[in-house]
Amino acid sequence: MSVEERTDQILDAVERLLGRGGISAVTMRAVAAEAGVSLRLVQYYGSSKDDLLSAALERLSSRSVDAWTGEATPDSVRECLVSFMLAALPTDDASRALHRVGVSREVLAITGHPAAATAYRLHLTRIQNLIVDQCLRADPAVSPSRAAELAAQAMSLVHGLGSLLMIDHLTADQARSAVQNFDANLS
């Protein structure tokens, strides 16, 4: 097995653990068990735990940004925002896993871990820029600052709705109708 394959195998295991139990579920031993390899191997390829986590989070961030970039280009700002929000809403296993990872990163960032904070900020900025680009492509007439403002509001709303959705304080339909309501009130 090549180096890249081994690395992917281990990062895949980290990703699964992250999506299932958040950052606290990622221990070197748990990664080894999840990947079906020995602890020494995880050390060998991921050097330290921080490196391993950083690599997995970076890969996860890039991958979701790339996946989203390839989506069909919307033809209006409203459609752009609404399709992002509906896709980001944690209504299936994949998006629920992403939400767990995001909240884990958030709690690390706001409880005094500077490196995690800057990495998480970068991640959010990438997502926001992605939305802004799509909005501007859909409607070049809208101002970039206005697009950024709307993107931030959409990200906030979908994050909050996702949090309430994850613990079943909201149903998926209620969350979707809140998104539609936000959309309907866009000028």
Next chain:
Amino acid sequence: MSVEERTDQILDAVERLLGRGGISAVTMRAVAAEAGVSLRLVQYYGSSKDDLLSAALERLSSRSVDAWTGEATPDSVRECLVSFMLAALPTDDASRALHRVGVSREVLAITGHPAAATAYRLHLTRIQNLIVDQCLRADPAVSPSRAAELAAQAMSLVHGLGSLLMIDHLTADQARSAVQNFDANLS
């Protein structure tokens, strides 16, 4: 020092640690150091760590609900929602501490800790009921289900805005204007 005073002294220490570093910052030894007492004393009054955390979180939840209940009663649904959102926005140290605690509870709830999940759900339901009650008192004409829907949307938005605010992805003014925008679009 009486039993109640000792208990308060220790729970106060837990609360400070929670607000500063989230749940992971609460260790028996850290609580002892923060309260200025010995580890044995923390064990003596808080029996187990779970009991200690549960008691502190319950006290914190009740206290914030009570504090909010005593506020001036608004005279419209919109004013009720907006005053809640502006107050809940983490723009000062106290509300930022509360946001840290909330996100910590969330991450525990969504990563497979059933007891934390039900306790957190209960907490959110209490807050929602509080908002609904105030809305109905402000305008008895509005339907309870509509008030609950609006309360959930307000909670979602303020939670999401708070998350972006905490890591400085948003400024306080941007968050406030998003709240005003949400308010302006209420029917």
Next chain:
DNA sequence: GTATCAATGATACGAACGTATCAACAGTCG
């Protein structure tokens, strides 16, 4: 063949945690 070096596995080490144990002290009732 064998020397060499990267890859892999088993195990050990120190730190931090929750919790338990044992000792010292203070107040109270007989």
Next chain:
DNA sequence: CGACTGTTGATACGTTCGTATCATTGATAC
């Protein structure tokens, strides 16, 4: 006075974590 009970303190135990160490294997160059 003395026995007892509840409170406080110091320390130890077992577990889990990240990491380090040591040994073994397998391929490749000479």
